[in-house]
Amino acid sequence: MRELADFAVHYARELGADYAEARLHSDLGNVYLMKNGNPEVAGFRREQGVGIRVLVNGGLSFASFNRPDKNLAEERVKEAVRMAKASVRVMRKPISLSHEKVVEEKWEVRPRTPFQEVSMREKIELLSDIDKAVSSPDEVEASVPSRILQLIESTTEKYFVNSEGATIISKVPRISFIGFLAAHEKGETEQDYIQKGESRGWEAVEEWKLIDHAKERAKTLGKILKTGRKAPKGKIDLILGNQIAGLMAHESTGHPYEADRIFGREAAQAGESFITKEMIGKKIGSEEVTVVDDPTVKNSYGYYLYDDEGTPARRRFLMKEGIVNEFLHNRETAAQMGVSSNAAARSSGFNREPIVRMANTFILPGDHVFDELVEGIRFGVYIKTFGEWSIDDRRYSMRFVGRECYLIENRELKGMVRHPILEITTPGFCSSIDALDKSLVFEAAYCGKGDPDQAIPVWHGAPNVRVRGVHLGGIV
Amino acid sequence: MELEEISPFIVDGGLRLGADEVAAMAIHNTSRQVRFANNEVTVTETWDEVRAGMLLKKDQRVLTASISELSTEGIQKALKDLVGMADLMAAHKNYAPLPQGPFRYQTIQGLYDDRIPKLQEKSVDYVESAINSALDSGGKRAAGTLLATDSESFLTTSGNVQANGKKTTINMVVRCLSNGESSGMGVTCGTTLGDFDPEEAGREAGRLAKMSERLKPGRSGSYDVILGRIASAGLFDIIGGMSSAFYVDSGFSCLAGKLGEKIGCDEIVVYDDATATEGLGSTPFDDEGCPTGRTTIIEDGILRSYLHNSFTARKHQTKSTANAGWINPRASNIIVKEGRLSEDELFKGVKDGLYVHNLTYIRFQDYRKGDFSASTRDGVFRIEDGEITEAVKGLRLSDNLIRMLRDITSLSKEAKQISHWWMGFGTPSVKTPLIHVKNVGFTVPTK
Numbered sequence: 044m045r046e047l048a049d050f051a052v053h054y055a056r057e058l059g060a061d062y063a064e065a066r067l068h069s070d071l072g073n074v075y076l077m078k079n080g081n082p083e084v085a086g087f088r089r090e091q092g093v094g095i096r097v098l099v100n101g102g103l104s105f106a107s108f109n110r111p112d113k114n115l116a117e118e119r120v121k122e123a124v125r126m127a128k129a130s131v132r133v134m135r136k137p138i139s140l141s142h143e144k145v146v147e148e149k150w151e152v153r154p155r156t157p158f159q160e161v162s163m164r165e166k167i168e169l170l171s172d173i174d175k176a177v178s179s180p181d182e183v184e185a186s187v188p189s190r191i192l193q194l195i196e197s198t199t200e201k202y203f204v205n206s207e208g209a210t211i212i213s214k215v216p217r218i219s220f221i222g223f224l225a226a227h228e229k230g231e232t233e234q235d236y237i238q239k240g241e242s243r244g245w246e247a248v249e250e251w252k253l254i255d256h257a258k259e260r261a262k263t264l265g266k267i268l269k270t271g272r273k274a275p276k277g278k279i280d281l282i283l284g285n286q287i288a289g290l291m292a293h294e295s296t297g298h299p300y301e302a303d304r305i306f307g308r309e310a311a312q313a314g315e316s317f318i319t320k321e322m323i324g325k326k327i328g329s330e331e332v333t334v335v336d337d338p339t340v341k342n343s344y345g346y347y348l349y350d351d352e353g354t355p356a357r358r359r360f361l362m363k364e365g366i367v368n369e370f371l372h373n374r375e376t377a378a379q380m381g382v383s384s385n386a387a388a389r390s391s392g393f394n395r396e397p398i399v400r401m402a403n404t405f406i407l408p409g410d411h412v413f414d415e416l417v418e419g420i421r422f423g424v425y426i427k428t429f430g431e432w433s434i435d436d437r438r439y440s441m442r443f444v445g446r447e448c449y450l451i452e453n454r455e456l457k458g459m460v461r462h463p464i465l466e467i468t469t470p471g472f473c474s475s476i477d478a479l480d481k482s483l484v485f486e487a488a489y490c491g492k493g494d495p496d497q498a499i500p501v502w503h504g505a506p507n508v509r510v511r512g513v514h515l516g517g518i519v
Numbered sequence: 520m521e522l523e524e525i526s527p528f529i530v531d532g533g534l535r536l537g538a539d540e541v542a543a544m545a546i547h548n549t550s551r552q553v554r555f556a557n558n559e560v561t562v563t564e565t566w567d568e569v570r571a572g573m574l575l576k577k578d579q580r581v582l583t584a585s586i587s588e589l590s591t592e593g594i595q596k597a598l599k600d601l602v603g604m605a606d607l608m609a610a611h612k613n614y615a616p617l618p619q620g621p622f623r624y625q626t627i628q629g630l631y632d633d634r635i636p637k638l639q640e641k642s643v644d645y646v647e648s649a650i651n652s653a654l655d656s657g658g659k660r661a662a663g664t665l666l667a668t669d670s671e672s673f674l675t676t677s678g679n680v681q682a683n684g685k686k687t688t689i690n691m692v693v694r695c696l697s698n699g700e701s702s703g704m705g706v707t708c709g710t711t712l713g714d715f716d717p718e719e720a721g722r723e724a725g726r727l728a729k730m731s732e733r734l735k736p737g738r739s740g741s742y743d744v745i746l747g748r749i750a751s752a753g754l755f756d757i758i759g760g761m762s763s764a765f766y767v768d769s770g771f772s773c774l775a776g777k778l779g780e781k782i783g784c785d786e787i788v789v790y791d792d793a794t795a796t797e798g799l800g801s802t803p804f805d806d807e808g809c810p811t812g813r814t815t816i817i818e819d820g821i822l823r824s825y826l827h828n829s830f831t832a833r834k835h836q837t838k839s840t841a842n843a844g845w846i847n848p849r850a851s852n853i854i855v856k857e858g859r860l861s862e863d864e865l866f867k868g869v870k871d872g873l874y875v876h877n878l879t880y881i882r883f884q885d886y887r888k889g890d891f892s893a894s895t896r897d898g899v900f901r902i903e904d905g906e907i908t909e910a911v912k913g914l915r916l917s918d919n920l921i922r923m924l925r926d927i928t929s930l931s932k933e934a935k936q937i938s939h940w941w942m943g944f945g946t947p948s949v950k951t952p953l954i955h956v957k958n959v960g961f962t963v964p965t966k
Binding site for chain 1: 555562566568585
């Protein structure tokens, strides 16, 4: 269908489009699902289609189709051009795109062990072995009656062309594991969600050591239920573990720095941002905090070298030493700001417009070791993992509830505490960080945004961070 | 291959390759959307897609696929691959065969409106009138989406099912912002243009944004609350999702183990109704070919039924409720039965409380218990002696879903169908009145 993508761009220009692009995008994915030890289903999704975007007189239109039919391509391009023109009368300022270097490139991620070289039986057996390990009371010293385990392997291929002469061909394999576990003890439950994901082949699964990892997580749930005491409330110092600090980097620094949110384009859905375009250069965090988003981290779940507008990817410094430094841009928001795109345009499939997205968002590590963080706290809590997480749509006010948590007394880690609740604002959090350790741990996730929703693979990461003088409280 | 030929071809092909049972659904969907923000159209979109889903069962192994390559060769390759996978798969422990047809299907009135696929530039007019209406009502910046869909589907199963249907939907969400954090939201949706009212959606959004202009910081505490329809839809979307027997069996539903128990107040009645007129999730047949209908989930506060497909029904020793999903039963249209009070009477029943128009980012601390929290927005007001006295901001609802069901005291007598982006459990629509709940917990950030 590449010729249809080429045709669509040429035809749109013939019809008067000032700019046109087309992306032939195919996703081939296999899924294996086990629920409470039962192999519920295995299967696959094979999708291919062409997404077209045109800019006509300042009006923007997207169209997609998935049949190899030139008449259909013609019809869809005609409608896109017509609708772009029609939309102009409900616009005050025409949409424009930033000028970017035109690239012709081909890139791919080559897996060491392609998925197809590993038998499906081995994959099902792996899920079965994980299930057996986490459901064995002898192994995990807990009752874990609820278990959903899922393995997803996919390969995404794209052929991108635009009317400026860009041509970019890419191929990326991705693999992920998702596990939901719930442990029960005397009418109480604790739940955990595990997700691993990388842009690699089966070698990633081998390195994850999923059986041991899931077993440890299940064991921890049992320990929380058996030994966890009530968490303290009130003003306190905390250590937030890699997992929760990484999520905060994504949710409260990544999302509010998406320029389309800042300009209000997502107001009716994902929301806007407490960050305004005038806040570049404003200090909202402590000097220890630098948050970056980087699509070029090798093996990462959010890996890419060129975004879905053909712009070369690079590391973006969102917050530098506590100061608002840079937003995430596609070509539309970059033109609005009068800057260059930093290659944040991503699309989840052939049938979705590219919009501003994160890739791999993380807090840069500090120079402490973990024990030094603990030694700096007379009385506090170490929140290693989280359960609930929720944030408002301006990304200002958030709440999270700890899962695996330990009391810190007299500069030492003590016993487990249950469900500490932190409700805090983003500037409140960023300005309370006083030390970070040297570790950097990434977690995989699917990030949701757009309408219709576009779930895209990302990593978020962080060192362990110490925050001073925040309040634990909340209800439930 | 024509659309109607695809599903019989898949079923025949699968059986010829040795499958015990096969079901196939071929769908052509053409959807059109106009998105807008800051009183301007930001993008128009058209999606034109044909795809086929297939379910294949062999020796009690269960496999599914979704493909877009629908040539003879493409389908045959997919079937061969599925059969090959079946040989490597383990047997399903709660296996159930496909329901045996043929079945007779109810005609659902108003499921297709041939004006909707032809809207084209007219959809921009609708957006313009919604924006103007929002601004005329006092809002300053309107944002939202207009989504119009047109689909045709053909289902064939080896259980002697041949079914097909056409459907349109139209859905507009308008969010209007005023000063700073002030905002309001309105929704209008259905399967025809009959009751579709973009101006009213814009008016509601603009009116609430205007009413929210002077926001005062909210205070933590326990309040009597009137949940607006959009907020209520967010919560009953979850009830719809959690009543799926798949989630119940998974152990991640707060409805698990409560069948026959009183989980709500006497007044609360909740249905799933796939035959609802104008219902965005209406369909005469489910994915296994069963004729759909109405299932009572909660009646007089008692949990009466989960939602089933044939797999979960067999495990629960009951009949399918015709909510298949081949793997996961799913809600169609969740309907919360209206109460007896006018909106004025409902407000009069609140001496000191809150009105909450929308809940976003609903997240669970404990799915099994139902502990959750959510952000409030788009119109949060203090109610004193039955009257709205001021707009408040920054409140987070933190409570338990089952406790809230039990503490519902009354419902308004006018229900409206709602569908919006934050209904994260995937229920196509929730029809709900305003709901008064006692003693709901709210918190604010502390730093």
